Amino acid sequence: MKTVIIGGGLAGLAAAYKLAGRDEVVVIEKEPELGGMASSYSIDGYHIEKYYHHIFAGDKELIDLIEEFGLGSRLEWLRGSTGYYFNGNVYPMNTPLEILKALPLMDIIRLTWLVLKAKSIKDTAPFDDIIAKDWIIDTAGESVYNNFFLPLLSGKFGDNKEKVSAAWLLGRVRIRSNRGTKGERLGYMRGGFHALVEAMADDVRKKGGRTMRGTVSRIEVTNREIRSVAVDGVSIECDRVISTLAPHSLEKIIDTALLGHELNISYQGTACALLGLTEKVMDDVYWLNIKDDVPFGAVIEHTNFIPASDYGEHLMYVTSYFQSSDSVLWRSDDEEVIRLYLDGLEKLFPGFRKKVKWWRLRRDLDTAPVYEVGYRKKVLPYETGTRGLYLAGMFSEANYPERSMNGSIMAGFKCAEAVMKSEV
Numbered sequence: 277m278k279t280v281i282i283g284g285g286l287a288g289l290a291a292a293y294k295l296a297g298r299d300e301v302v303v304i305e306k307e308p309e310l311g312g313m314a315s316s317y318s319i320d321g322y323h324i325e326k327y328y329h330h331i332f333a334g335d336k337e338l339i340d341l342i343e344e345f346g347l348g349s350r351l352e353w354l355r356g357s358t359g360y361y362f363n364g365n366v367y368p369m370n371t372p373l374e375i376l377k378a379l380p381l382m383d384i385i386r387l388t389w390l391v392l393k394a395k396s397i398k399d400t401a402p403f404d405d406i407i408a409k410d411w412i413i414d415t416a417g418e419s420v421y422n423n424f425f426l427p428l429l430s431g432k433f434g435d436n437k438e439k440v441s442a443a444w445l446l447g448r449v450r451i452r453s454n455r456g457t458k459g460e461r462l463g464y465m466r467g468g469f470h471a472l473v474e475a476m477a478d479d480v481r482k483k484g485g486r487t488m489r490g491t492v493s494r495i496e497v498t499n500r501e502i503r504s505v506a507v508d509g510v511s512i513e514c515d516r517v518i519s520t521l522a523p524h525s526l527e528k529i530i531d532t533a534l535l536g537h538e539l540n541i542s543y544q545g546t547a548c549a550l551l552g553l554t555e556k557v558m559d560d561v562y563w564l565n566i567k568d569d570v571p572f573g574a575v576i577e578h579t580n581f582i583p584a585s586d587y588g589e590h591l592m593y594v595t596s597y598f599q600s601s602d603s604v605l606w607r608s609d610d611e612e613v614i615r616l617y618l619d620g621l622e623k624l625f626p627g628f629r630k631k632v633k634w635w636r637l638r639r640d641l642d643t644a645p646v647y648e649v650g651y652r653k654k655v656l657p658y659e660t661g662t663r664g665l666y667l668a669g670m671f672s673e674a675n676y677p678e679r680s681m682n683g684s685i686m687a688g689f690k691c692a693e694a695v696m697k698s699e700v
């Protein structure tokens with residue numbers, strides 16, 4: 277059986293890893309590097325993710341996979357310090373004492389109550405039809421919403437913030453509230469997640485599979501059976517296709533009636549700059565959420581998480597989600613986006629510009645589904661109405677109620693299982 281996998285991100289590579297050796301597997305990726313949203317730059321002898329990445333203790337499939345490839349010793353659990361920028365100051369928000377300095381006492385009591393309540397909810401499905409904002413205000417009041425959650429929701433979802441479901445929020449609160457007195461521990465692979473992407477791709481190749489660069493422009497189907505895919509004008513015959521593309525990209529390359537499922541998941545984009553710096557910018561904050569009039573929602577000083585000595589320089593991400601292709605962050609050229617970001621950084625940290633040695637900018641339109649109310653019903657199945665056509669990615673059940681590397685690896689595995697089951 278020949279299986280073509282469209283997309284060499286984690287979902288595609290995970291499916292390929294499970295199927296290679298038993299199927300003839302071809303992974304087709306349009307970008308020069310594999311890894312998709314988790315791909316990396318190669319800079320002066322080191323690798324660093326194009327978008328900031330870390331993992332959580334509950335990311336079981338991902339952690340097991342890292343171990344399986346003998347890369348476990350690279351996985352380290354480090355303090356991921358967070359902070360808030362507002363009223364012209366950086367407020368560290370790691371310990372109860374620090375939080376007390378940033379929020380009124382009454383808000384802290386209500387926030388603690390909200391967190392306890394969120395943690396006690398086992399089944400989030402009924403919260404899929406409730407707006408997160410309404411649930412927060414009902415549970416903890418307007419002040420907690422305005423002072424704490426509004427900047428977070430604005431940073432993550434922009435204009436869509438009032439559409440997001442309480443199910444998404446509950447998922448996030450549960451993951452992010454597992455912190456001790458010294459703050460949250462986050463996982464990172466020293467040397468970067470690049471090593472995992474490479475290990476997966478190498479394993480596929482060792483088992484006789486292929487990874488190739490190309491853009492799939494059509495999936496050909498006859499009598500509800502997969503025939504071939506068109507890649508840069510060349511037709512590749514196959515028995516099966518696994519698509520990991522965002523639903524609205526998939527609908528451009530196939531007759532959607534063949535899927536037996538509606539494709540109506542909205543996505544949002546990200547414009548993320550990585551800056552190489554001569555010196556550190558913040559004292560001890562890895563992740564800074566920002567409540568100020570600047571064109572980005574967060575500043576992530578990577579080398580306040582992983583030591584700068586690993587890179588020989590300081591590294592910082594500056595990032596913003598955007599909600600449509602009309603956004604200035606998508607329409608403008610790279611230099612203009614960087615100018616906007618640097619102007620904002622100069623406002624927050626006077627003298628910032630002088631520290632910048634180099635920059636890279638990565639932008640994509642489909643970086644995260646918008647987990648709006650009613651999202652759960654839109655989740656796409658692994659198996660479709662067309663024989664031989666499978667789906668796995670950020671839109672899969674495994675990535676609900678938040679997409680992650682672990683979710684996409686699990687989606688790839690589950691999809692491969694569905695493929696194998698269909699043959700029994």
Ligand SMILES: Cc1cc2nc3c(=O)[nH]c(=O)nc-3n(C[C@H](O)[C@H](O)[C@H](O)COP(=O)(O)OP(=O)(O)OC[C@H]3O[C@@H](n4cnc5c(N)ncnc54)[C@H](O)[C@@H]3O)c2cc1C
Nearest residue numbers: 283285286287306312313327329330492643670680681684
């Ligand atoms: C800003 C940002 C920060 C993140 N931070 C974290 C984090 O800290 N922790 C975490 O666990 N997760 C994080 N994630 C999420 C994680 O990176 C993704 O959920 C995961 O990598 C998605 O994998 P995927 O394979 O499902 O999709 P993708 O990575 O999107 O893979 C799809 C692939 O298909 C390719 N493709 C598209 N069209 C075609 C075509 N026509 N032909 C061929 N190839 C095509 C794309 O180039 C892409 O490589 C983050 C994501 C972003 C954007």
